[in-house]
Amino acid sequence: MKITILGTGGGARAHSAKLLELGHKVIVGTRDVQTTLARTEPDVMGTPPYRDFLAEHPRVTLMTFGEAAAAADEVVINGIDGHNAVAALSAIADQLQGKVLIDYGVPYLYAHQPVHPWPTPWGIMPKLEPCDTDSLAEQIQRALPRTRVVKSFVTQEQTTVVDPASIAGGDHTMFVAGDDLDAKDQATSLLQAYGWSDILDLGPLVSARGMEMYAHIHSAIGFALGYQFGGHFGLKVVR
């Protein structure tokens, strides 16, 4: 299948590499191809320049966000920075018409001045916006009514999402939520191809609120386990 990943960040790279391994044709979207290829320094998170990744994965096709969305057979993964995702996706709504959009974005607002800051090993914890009474996934679905949005992957590091067996032999839980059952089935099939067996359907897209808010406890668990950011651990719903 031709699967598109919108984004060149660390998470998007994990999906790109795994999907190539699974035999798919992988198309990656970026704002501006030449600008992305011209970068020679790691980003603020220490992620190496995209040209290095491309040199190691020459079968990836890099296009603009719009071209990449249009090129997908059906499934598009959204790996655009959460705070900028609605605007970027709205601009390519026509190219995403009819597609299944699996969103793993966290709507972090990095530049904020909280009254009661949460100090982290690298600064102040970003703020979730929206939060509680709305979610990024719902905002995307409202902005793109002709696209079938599924929220998934977001409760894990994407390196874990594409390799669940690397933790407890894969005995942990992944979630999906969305209003379109067929779209959710497609996201579930992709997760099964990645190796997930415990996939819990949280029902309609409104459940994305909880999945996105989980980002804070994921960070807290990571800090408790000694990770600066993220962490290599799983979440198991025992029942």
Ligand SMILES: NC(=O)c1ccc[n+]([C@@H]2O[C@H](COP(=O)([O-])OP(=O)(O)OC[C@H]3O[C@@H](n4cnc5c(N)ncnc54)[C@H](OP(=O)(O)O)[C@@H]3O)[C@@H](O)[C@H]2O)c1
């Ligand atoms: N990495 C993970 O394991 C992980 C896990 C769970 C959730 N998440 C969440 O998933 C999202 C993506 O994470 P990531 O680590 O894969 O990548 P990221 O570094 O957060 O985002 C990189 C992508 O965002 C795009 N971008 C940045 N600013 C933009 C703007 N103003 N307008 C349009 N596009 C913009 C970049 O475009 P260019 O390609 O043009 O530079 C790039 O493709 C984030 O919300 C993150 O919090 C990540």
